[in-house]
Amino acid sequence: MLIALNKPWGVLCQFTDRSTPPRPTLAAFALPPGVYPAGRLDRDSEGLLLLSDDGALAHRITDPRHKLPKTYWTQVEGTPDAGQLTALRDGVELRDGRTRAATVRTITAPTLWLRDPPVRHRKTVPDTWLELVLHEGRNRQVRRMTAAVGLPTLRLVRVAIGPWRLGDLAPGHWRKVND
CATH class of the missing domain: 3.30.70.1560 (Alpha-L RNA-binding motif)
Known part of the structure; x- marks a missing residue:
C-alpha cells in the first residue's frame, strides 16, 4: 500500500515525539496501520510525503540509486x-x-x-x-x-x-x- 499525505507545516515525519511539550506528529492523521514514511520532510516544510507498509517499495522510493x-x-x-x-x-x-x-x-x-x-x-x-x-x-x-x-x-x-x-x-x- 502506498499513501500520499499532504504534510502540514510544523508536523514531524514520525509517529511519536518525546519532546516536552510534544510536537505534532503523523499520529494525528488517522493513517492506516503499519505505514511508515518513505523519506522525510523537515518540520518546517510542507507537501507530499509518501508512506508505505512495503519496505521494499519505501526503499525504492528513497534510495538515490533509483534517481526518483x-x-x-x-x-x-x-x-x-x-x-x-x-x-x-x-x-x-x-x-x-x-x-x-x-x-x-x-x-x-x-x-x-x-x-x-x-x-x-x-x-x-x-x-x-x-x-x-x-x-x-x-x-x-x-x-x-x-x-x-x-x-x-x-x-x-x-x-x-x-x-x-x-x-x-x-x-x-x-x-x-x-x-
Missing part, C-alpha cells in the same frame, strides 16, 4: 539573477560537498493553502517562487542551496516524488495511490 526526482516549490527572499539560477542548476558547494545538478526555474506564485503561521513578508524585499527538481535528498538541501546563493527560503512545498504528485490534496489529508 523530487519537485519542490520554494518561495525565496529576493529576486534571483541569472548567476544565482545558474549556480543552483550547476550544483552548489555545501559543507557536506557539492550538490548534483538540478532543474531550476522561476514560476508564478502558486495557489496554495494558507499556512499557519503565515510566512513573514518584508515590504522592502521582494520574494520569488522557484521550482527545483532534485535527484538527491540531503538534509535541508533546498534551504541550504538557496541560502548558499543568497536567496533564503521563506516557504518550501514538495509537490512531487517521481510519478506521484500532490495534486489538490489538502493539508493534513491523505489518499491511497497506485504503486
